[in-house]
Amino acid sequence: MEITIIFRIALVGILVTILNQILKQSGREEQAFLVSLAGLLLVLFWIIPYIAELFDTIEDLFSI
Numbered sequence: 001m002e003i004t005i006i007f008r009i010a011l012v013g014i015l016v017t018i019l020n021q022i023l024k025q026s027g028r029e030e031q032a033f034l035v036s037l038a039g040l041l042l043v044l045f046w047i048i049p050y051i052a053e054l055f056d057t058i059e060d061l062f063s064i
Contacts (some may be wrong), residue, residue, distance in 0.1 A: 004047060012039050 016039035
């Protein structure tokens, strides 16, 4: 696993948190929710290949 993916996820988390707080303070809760959802989906798309690789490794380990 690459260390850069961890830094990317942390950066997205920080940016989403900052934007979320700014939008909530200005009374835009719906946009804050959408920013959070977009950040979550972005991170999920980044880690899906690693999850698939994990399942392949487990399958090879147990020879299923």
